[in-house]
Amino acid sequence: MKIKPITPAIGAQVMDVHLGEASRDTELFAQIKSALLKHKVLFFRNQDITRAEHVAFASRFGKLEDHPVVGSDPEHPGLVRIYRSDNKHSYENSYHSDGLWRQSPAMGAVLRCIECPEIGGDTIWVNMVQAYEELPQEIQQKIGNLRAKASIEHSFGAVMTPEARLKLGQDHPPVEHPVVRTHPETGEKILYVGGFTTHFANYSTPENVRHGIDKMPGAALLLNYLVSRASIPEYQVRWSWQPGDVAVWDNRSTQHYALNDYWPAPRKMERAGIKGDVPH
Structure with a gap:
């Protein structure tokens, strides 16, 4: 091999x-x-x-x-x-x-x-360990204890009838995961938000929010920034x-x-x- x-x-x-x-x-x-x-x-x-x-x-x-x-x-x-x-x-x-x-x-x-x-139809994979490791230190500290919700309803359910979408959401309700997870075998820290993530679950604290704009759109802007890390070419491989x-x-x-x-x-x-x- x-x-x-x-x-x-x-x-x-x-x-x-x-x-x-x-x-x-x-x-x-x-x-x-x-x-x-x-x-x-x-x-x-x-x-x-x-x-x-x-x-x-x-x-x-x-x-x-x-x-x-x-x-x-x-x-x-x-x-x-x-x-x-x-x-x-x-x-x-x-x-x-x-x-x-x-x-x-x-x-x-x-x-x-x-x-x-x-031609076409390639797939890209991204190293989300490196995406976390190269975050600015202040961002790593800010997201260290954050948790985020993820859902199937707003993706696969979006093209369904309202009734079918709601049933999909009921059968598979939103879940909550750490924004930074630890790999169970390697111990690496991983940036763990992506296309199924909807919002932070515990962002609105006195440390993060002074006024409403800090939470909204402040939290959404931070989440969008974190999700966008996957698009950095240096973290990617593309397969034809x-x-x-x-x-x-x-x-x-x-x-x-x-x-x-x-x-x-x-x-x-x-x-x-x-x-x-x-x-x-």
Whole structure:
């Protein structure tokens, strides 16, 4: 197995390995997981694997999760089909961490390219550890104890009927996470706000708010600044897909953005999301 870093900040291509074999080989899987913790997202070309092998490899990391809107492949629970061929609208073209709206967001994911356009349709991943580390010190201090709400209703629910949107919000009520979480395996500090974040939960304190304008728009301006950190190119890696490619990423320490620049060409991806823990 060969590992070639792609950028100084994030991402590496892994060569001379078959993920079907890695799903059955404990030592090989351990090497891949170690590389994942270091590089945060790994890329594999020419992976001729079955859906069963895809699910089996992802399951080595932990239990797989379903999605309340997209659903799973009937024969392979936990394998979500993200097929874009008949609708230009996309939920993926914003910087986000998968399932931030869950009490226990995804630990990571294994994404396989089935079909992609000749040009366009790239995906960007962002190192949110570095996004936190390079914040001005006064901002780090200000957000150290902040918590923020995240919701699925204002994203996936926005295109639903009012009744369906409200039911989605009731079935999956807003959750609260630390703005700065600690990686449970590496101990790294991570800036943990993104596309599903709606507002701070505990910003309005005497230290932060003297007048109403300090809270609104003051809190919103700070949140927008923090969310915008994901757009800094020095923290990113960008991958141009080919059929048979697989990306594996640590969803705790990264965000990603799937470019929606390929319409009307089709783009078909299959993703196995891995259940995570409650952020601390």
